[in-house]
Amino acid sequence: RTRLAADIGKKGAEREFSGLGNCLVKIFKSDGLMGLYRGFNVSVQGIIIYRAAYFGFFDTAKGMLPDPKNTPIVISWLIAQTVTTVSGIISYPFDTVSRRMMMQSG
Structure with missing residues (x-):
């Protein structure tokens, strides 16, 4: 939630995440389950x-x-x-x- 909220302030092309699901998947892929917590x-x-x-x-x-x-x-x-x-x-x-x-x- 925190990373997604920080990402919202950026312009469209600069955004790292396209939505909540995309945010969860990217964090899980890069940091694993512990990254979510x-x-x-x-x-x-x-x-x-x-x-x-x-x-x-x-x-x-x-x-x-x-x-x-x-x-x-x-x-x-x-x-x-x-x-x-x-x-x-x-x-x-x-x-x-x-x-x-x-x-x-x-």
Whole structure:
């Protein structure tokens, strides 16, 4: 998906792939089955880091409130937005490495 999306930005004659099927076949022929999954391990690590940070920060922030069970919805929403942003920033390098690995061939 990443290589096909990067290929779309090129002009017609410069494109490496003519469609999804052609992209899959060319990657499989050049890199084998592992070429289709390049970057998957790093992507999974990033997802694990994101979810761990999200749940850890959210539970910690909610636990710091004086009465977590009776927290106004606006406060819960602000905590969730802050935690989502911070977790995304923490896990973003993993996404970048994963996409770089997906773009490599050979």
